[in-house]
Amino acid sequence: MGGGRWTATDWNTYSSAKVSGKTTSQVFTATGMKPEFDPAIVQFRESRDSADNPRSRPIILGCDVTGSMGMVADTLIRGGINDLATDIQATKEIGDPHVMVMAIGDAYSDEAPLQVTQFEADIRIADQTSQLWLEKGGGINSGESYALAHLFGAKKVVADAFKRGQKGFLFTIGDEPPVGVTAKQAKDFLGLDIGSDFSAAQCAALALDRFETYHVILLNEGYCASGGRDAVVRAWEKVLPQRLILLDDITKLSEAVVAAIRIGDGASKASTCKSVAVANAVGSLVDRGKPSGGVARLA
Numbered sequence: 001m002g003g004g005r006w007t008a009t010d011w012n013t014y015s016s017a018k019v020s021g022k023t024t025s026q027v028f029t030a031t032g033m034k035p036e037f038d039p040a041i042v043q044f045r046e047s048r049d050s051a052d053n054p055r056s057r058p059i060i061l062g063c064d065v066t067g068s069m070g071m072v073a074d075t076l077i078r079g080g081i082n083d084l085a086t087d088i089q090a091t092k093e094i095g096d097p098h099v100m101v102m103a104i105g106d107a108y109s110d111e112a113p114l115q116v117t118q119f120e121a122d123i124r125i126a127d128q129t130s131q132l133w134l135e136k137g138g139g140i141n142s143g144e145s146y147a148l149a150h151l152f153g154a155k156k157v158v159a160d161a162f163k164r165g166q167k168g169f170l171f172t173i174g175d176e177p178p179v180g181v182t183a184k185q186a187k188d189f190l191g192l193d194i195g196s197d198f199s200a201a202q203c204a205a206l207a208l209d210r211f212e213t214y215h216v217i218l219l220n221e222g223y224c225a226s227g228g229r230d231a232v233v234r235a236w237e238k239v240l241p242q243r244l245i246l247l248d249d250i251t252k253l254s255e256a257v258v259a260a261i262r263i264g265d266g267a268s269k270a271s272t273c274k275s276v277a278v279a280n281a282v283g284s285l286v287d288r289g290k291p292s293g294g295v296a297r298l299a
Contacts, residue, residue, distance in 0.1 A: 003050050004122030006085040014123050015082070018130060024074045030133040033112035037103075037132065039152050040191040045100060047119040047159040047168070053096035057168060058119055058159045060211070061257070062102040062149035064174030066110070066138030068222050072173050073103065073132060075253055081126050083254035091258070094169075094265050095161065099125045102152070103132040104172065107145040107185040110137035114148040114189055143179035143235070146172040147203035148189060150213065151181055154206035155192055162210060169261050170211035171245075173253070175222035177235035178204075178215075201239045212264035214285075216245040216256060247281045256281045264288060 019027055035041060047058035061084075063072040081099070088097050098119035105113035112135055117128040138144055153170045161168060178200035186192045198206075207213045215236050218224060224232055236244050245256050252275060259272040263285050273279040 003052050004120075004124070005052055006089070006122050008086075010123040011082045011085075011126070014126055015079075018127075019078055024070060024134070027077055027130055028070070028073065028132065028134045030131055033115050033133045034131060037115040037117060038112075039114050039116050039148075039156065040189055042116060042156060042191075044156045044158045045116060045119055047098040047157070047161065049160045053098065053121050055095035055161075055164075056098050056121075056159065057095035057161050057166060058098050058100065058157060058211075059168060059261070060100045060102060060149070060153055060170040062104050062146065062170070062172040064144055064146070064172070064176065065103045065132070065134045065136065066105050066144055066174075066176075067136055069174055070134040070136055071221070071250065072218070072253075073101070073129060073134060075250055076101065077126060077129050080254040081129065084257060087254065087258040088261070091262055094261060095166070096121065101125065101129045101132065102149050103134070104144060104146055104149055104174065105135050106138035106141065107148060107181065107189055108179075109140045110135055113145045113185075114152065116152060138176075141179065143177040144174060145181065145185070146174065146178045146215065147181045147198070147200045148185070150203040150207035151186060151190055151192065151194075151198070153211050153213075154203070154209065156190070157210065159210075168211045169264060170207055170213045171216055171257055171260070172214075173216040173218065175218045175224045175228075175232065177232050178239050204239050212261075213240060214243045214245055214260050214264075215240050216247050216253065218250055219246055219248045221250060242284055242286050244284055245281050246284070247277070249277045252277045252281070260285060
């Protein structure tokens with residue numbers, strides 16, 4: 001998947017018809033997971049080169065949708081995806097972005113702890129994002145199943161970028177510590193036989209083979225805001241050291257993601273950040289050297 005291109009005209013038409021003036025529940029109307037988003041059924045997701053996108057690059061945005069975290073997907077659908085697409089187009093450094101959005105829950109309690117859209121390069125990603133189920137579960141243990149997103153990225157993504165020696169980008173976004181994946185959860189929710197239980201760190205390490213992998217900690221939301229911030233940061237530092245984005249303003253989410261993509265692709269931190277909030281958020285990321293180049297073709 002991933003044909004077509006992102007345009008401001010398509011976004012304005014979609015936003016006016018589907019998003020503007022509507023509440024979160026009016027935008028996200030699903031009352032269960034749609035079969036086409038079930039990762040246990042999906043054999044793999046594809047990010048392929050095409051005439052529209054000859055240098056495709058997979059980008060995964062994994063949104064925590066437990067409890068009050070539905071605001072992450074809501075932020076994307078109300079302009080975050082458009083900002084992401086527009087900013088990547090302007091930087092013209094990473095190739096032709098193919099975006100997948102995931103909804104992440106808790107494999108210990110939720111019916112649908114992971115949902116996955118297709119990879120898309122045009123307005124279809126906004127439409128698919130709005131069809132995700134905001135289950136709003138979780139809460140019975142000390143973390144959420146972000147590791148399911150890492151395992152899916154490692155085991156169920158096929159991308160032409162990988163053949164060129166390029167990694168994709170995988171972001172999980174939320175307010176809780178990570179937990180590992182049991183062999184039963186991998187089978188039940190991903191359709192994968194992994195043989196034994198995997199820790200969160202093991203799942204992240206697998207994802208890192210194919211994706212520049214980051215976690216965005218929402219410092220002023222949910223569990224972090226209610227006193228768990230330090231514990232969350234400590235837990236994630238053990239899983240993705242120097243790959244944490246400590247964001248205190250969720251309205252800067254897309255800017256922070258684009259900054260991390262540019263840093264991961266070789267740009268300096270000094271050249272990537274438009275705001276103090278994002279400069280602070282990406283402060284722990286490591287500069288990785290010269291950009292690999294490529295021409296963005298979202299519009």
